Amino acid sequence: MKKFLISSFGAVLLFQAATAQQGQKMVADKIVAKVGDKIVLKSDIESALVDMQQQALQGQPLPPNATCSAIEQIIAQKILVLQAERDSLPISESDVDGRIESQIRWAEQRYGSREKMTEVTGYTIYQLRERFRDAIRESMLAKAMRDKIVNSVKVTPTEVKSNFEKIPKDSLPFYESELEIGQLILLPKASREMDKYAIDRLLDLKKKVENKEGDFSTYASLYSEDPGVKENGGVYTLNRNDKNWDADFLSASFRLKEGEMSSPVKSQFGYHLIKMNKRAGDNVVVQHILIKPNVVSSDIAASIAKLDTIRTNILAGKMNFGEAVAKYSDEPMAKFNGGMLQNPQTGSTFLTVDQLDDPSTKDIVMMLDSLKPGGVSKPMQFEDEQGRKGLRLVYLKTRTEPHRENLQDDYSRIQARTLQEKQAVALSKWLVDKIPTFYVHVEPEYRECGNISKWMANTVATR
Numbered sequence: 208m209k210k211f212l213i214s215s216f217g218a219v220l221l222f223q224a225a226t227a228q229q230g231q232k233m234v235a236d237k238i239v240a241k242v243g244d245k246i247v248l249k250s251d252i253e254s255a256l257v258d259m260q261q262q263a264l265q266g267q268p269l270p271p272n273a274t275c276s277a278i279e280q281i282i283a284q285k286i287l288v289l290q291a292e293r294d295s296l297p298i299s300e301s302d303v304d305g306r307i308e309s310q311i312r313w314a315e316q317r318y319g320s321r322e323k324m325t326e327v328t329g330y331t332i333y334q335l336r337e338r339f340r341d342a343i344r345e346s347m348l349a350k351a352m353r354d355k356i357v358n359s360v361k362v363t364p365t366e367v368k369s370n371f372e373k374i375p376k377d378s379l380p381f382y383e384s385e386l387e388i389g390q391l392i393l394l395p396k397a398s399r400e401m402d403k404y405a406i407d408r409l410l411d412l413k414k415k416v417e418n419k420e421g422d423f424s425t426y427a428s429l430y431s432e433d434p435g436v437k438e439n440g441g442v443y444t445l446n447r448n449d450k451n452w453d454a455d456f457l458s459a460s461f462r463l464k465e466g467e468m469s470s471p472v473k474s475q476f477g478y479h480l481i482k483m484n485k486r487a488g489d490n491v492v493v494q495h496i497l498i499k500p501n502v503v504s505s506d507i508a509a510s511i512a513k514l515d516t517i518r519t520n521i522l523a524g525k526m527n528f529g530e531a532v533a534k535y536s537d538e539p540m541a542k543f544n545g546g547m548l549q550n551p552q553t554g555s556t557f558l559t560v561d562q563l564d565d566p567s568t569k570d571i572v573m574m575l576d577s578l579k580p581g582g583v584s585k586p587m588q589f590e591d592e593q594g595r596k597g598l599r600l601v602y603l604k605t606r607t608e609p610h611r612e613n614l615q616d617d618y619s620r621i622q623a624r625t626l627q628e629k630q631a632v633a634l635s636k637w638l639v640d641k642i643p644t645f646y647v648h649v650e651p652e653y654r655e656c657g658n659i660s661k662w663m664a665n666t667v668a669t670r
Contacts, residue, residue: 242285275656301448387604397500
């Protein structure tokens with residue numbers, strides 16, 4: 208088995224959405240396998256199959272017997288989780304919370320908006336957080352255990368070369384033209400006058416709440432510029448260690464007592480009036496009103512001028528693009544990725560043009576023909592996923608021509624593939640050795656699946 212199921216959140220959402228869109232009724236679920244104290248449901252297999260079908264649409268071949276592959280992956284994940292629990296591998300609740308929020312943002316982007324996601328899947332944000340918490344915790348434990356098993360596996364240049372040479376020349380992968388693209392983002396700052404106007408509006412609302420002229424929830428629904436306010440009234444559950452929230456917003460929230468309102472708090476999104484609804488250890492429930500200071504044409508012009516200067520310095524060789532990103536970019540992830548866009552399937556920096564179909568990157572495609580490798584675009588306006596006005600420079604690092612895989616141009620790919628295959632062998636061997644130490648029961652209809660048959664035979668032989 209070359210791929211093991213690590214996250215079920217997206218797959219279950221896709222399965223739920225597909226069923227809803229087709230107007231089908233959910234069939235009665237049933238247990239098809241037991242692994243230790245954990246069960247495998249038929250719906251788990253269906254969800255995994257939906258995930259495989261989505262990957263097939265993105266170019267990853269569907270396994271010959273997808274149903275067998277799905278249940279084998281799920282059982283393998285359960286074994287990894289059980290061993291991780293035996294070994295007491297550390298997974299913190301804050302890490303789980305962070306992964307949940309990341310998956311929710313992925314789902315929102317996939318469906319276009321939070322409202323559409325709720326409509327299609329039938330789950331609110333709160334239901335998603337609770338429904339998938341155990342599944343995501345298991346996926347993180349499985350990954351931690353898998354990493355422990357395979358991280359010591361290495362490949363040599365000789366193994367990479369042998370891996371490449373074992374593939375017939377007419378079967379070598381063909382790669383379309385690929386690009387490495389970076390962006391340096393500036394978010395124009397509002398003037399002091401606009402900042403003051405936003406602060407004054409929030410102070411006025413705070414005074415009205417204190418004077419009982421209106422309640423906080425009503426003002427949140429009427430005036431907050433948080434896109435999620437239509438669904439949740441501006442109410443959020445926060446964890447003290449969740450790094451996905453703006454640090455200033457999180458810090459201000461935890462300084463409040465129950466029932467207390469903050470003074471206006473500045474974050475990367477604007478100014479907030481925060482009310483503490485409930486505290487429970489490292490978790491709090493807060494409600495907020497967001498007012499975004501207006502960015503006017505003079506603010507945008509100032510940012511364009513700044514980007515023009517940065518671009519001139521890059522082209523003159525006074526700094527490279529990565530240095531400019533590190534020094535000037537307002538994009539939170541820039542310090543980790545150097546401003547380079549990443550392939551969502553592989554995590555690499557190589558992209559095809561059709562992978563630039565996200566609303567926030569579509570306009571980049573329009574100007575690629577005018578850029579040569581090493582070139583930097585003039586400042587471009589765009590709107591990010593939070594609806595903020597932004598400006599960016601686009602950097603075209605490389606552009607490859609369509610070609611058949613070869614060692615010179617594609618060594619890193621071949622190396623990664625060789626390592627992945629060697630790790631899969633190590634993991635399969637570990638499973639064969641480890642599964643007999645756990646209770647495993649599989650319903651008869653799945654026992655003829657290749658790996659399950661081997662696992663069960665080995666289990667019987669060792670008892």
